[in-house]
Amino acid sequence: MAVVTKGKDQIFAYSLAKYSQRLVQSDTPNSGNAFSRWVGKMLLINSERHAASIEPGTTLLSVLRDQIGLKGAKEACGRGECGACTVLIDDVPVMSCITLASRVKGEVTTVEGLAEEFRDLREAFADYGGFQCGFCTSGQLVRATALLRAGLPADRQKAEEIIRYEMSGNICRCTGYNGIVEAIWATAEARRLNVAT
Numbered sequence: 001m002a003v004v005t006k007g008k009d010q011i012f013a014y015s016l017a018k019y020s021q022r023l024v025q026s027d028t029p030n031s032g033n034a035f036s037r038w039v040g041k042m043l044l045i046n047s048e049r050h051a052a053s054i055e056p057g058t059t060l061l062s063v064l065r066d067q068i069g070l071k072g073a074k075e076a077c078g079r080g081e082c083g084a085c086t087v088l089i090d091d092v093p094v095m096s097c098i099t100l101a102s103r104v105k106g107e108v109t110t111v112e113g114l115a116e117e118f119r120d121l122r123e124a125f126a127d128y129g130g131f132q133c134g135f136c137t138s139g140q141l142v143r144a145t146a147l148l149r150a151g152l153p154a155d156r157q158k159a160e161e162i163i164r165y166e167m168s169g170n171i172c173r174c175t176g177y178n179g180i181v182e183a184i185w186a187t188a189e190a191r192r193l194n195v196a197t
């Protein structure tokens with residue numbers, strides 16, 4: 001068995017302390033340290049490229065809100081149950097609070113990126129009482145935009161069934177949902193007939 005001298009013990013303890021210190025220092029974004037858990041990633045968001053610093057558990061929502069400064073997607077439940085954080089990835093609605101930023105491959109579109117496209121939908125939400133406190137509204141608008149892009153049948157009853165089903169993942173504690181359904185239906189109908197809501 002090797003005999004460890006006091007001098008070697010001191011050298012080992014010093015090395016361990018320096019190593020631990022480097023690990024602690026590395027636990028910050030962009031530290032550039034070889035031990036860092038943070039890595040850089042380019043994300044395409046609303047047609048612009050953004051650099052993000054992510055670690056294994058970083059969510060898309062936290063990147064959008066805390067790093068890019070896009071506050072439209074809201075954090076409510078934080079566990080994929082309410083839809084307040086809904087964004088599109090390549091036109092598919094996803095809940096960004098449970099989407100790992102490291103897994104994002106396509107283009108992310110937030111409510112800010114849809115402002116022009118859903119001007120009529122936003123006005124219909126106002127006209128038909130589709131929001132009150134507004135906390136859920138950005139998520140509702142994003143998911144409704146995806147639904148309108150996909151198209152709805154001209155038959156109102158069938159269309160409303162589809163709207164209620166497709167929007168069921170977006171919780172609203174204020175409106176009772178009828179105003180939201182009517183706003184989406186009215187927008188679809190107006191677009192179909194090419195008239196203003």
Ligand code: FES
Nearest residue numbers: 076078082083097
């Ligand atoms: S905050 Fe993401 S689903 Fe509720």
Ligand code: FES
Nearest residue numbers: 132134172173174
């Ligand atoms: S408008 Fe208040 S939660 Fe939907």
